[in-house]
Amino acid sequence: MKSFLRLFALILSLSAFGLVWAQQDLPATGSQTPADNTKMNQRDRNPNEPTADQQKENSSDRALAQQVRRALVKDKSLSTYAHNIKVIAQDGVVTLKGPVHSEQEKQAIETKAAEVAGGADKIKSQIDIANK
16 A cells, blocks of 8 residues: 555656647747748738648649659758748649748759759749748
8 A cells, every 4th residue: 555655646746747848848828929821821822822731633643743842852962941831732733832941042042943843934932031
């Protein structure tokens, strides 16, 4: 019985420690800032805006999107933001959406996508530069 009580006390103390530790990372109530792309998500609710779920399921568009995504992820000089750009291929045209840290990153992404897609005329850039 004593070992059970000791085990129970240990579990209870670890749970309390975990709760205190988790709360240290939480911002004060009301001070949370919205994600960088909150406004973009609202924009994307417009049915005329291309989104990933509207991408055609034909093999050429899927392959194009995959090749652009692979080229972006392979470039280790790009930030995590840049690696997470939305890539949407529709009828051979690639739409790029999302925030990046700088104009240089934006240009690098557009250049890589144009190389894969076969020219700058095949790219629609809706990349925004996030405020730091």
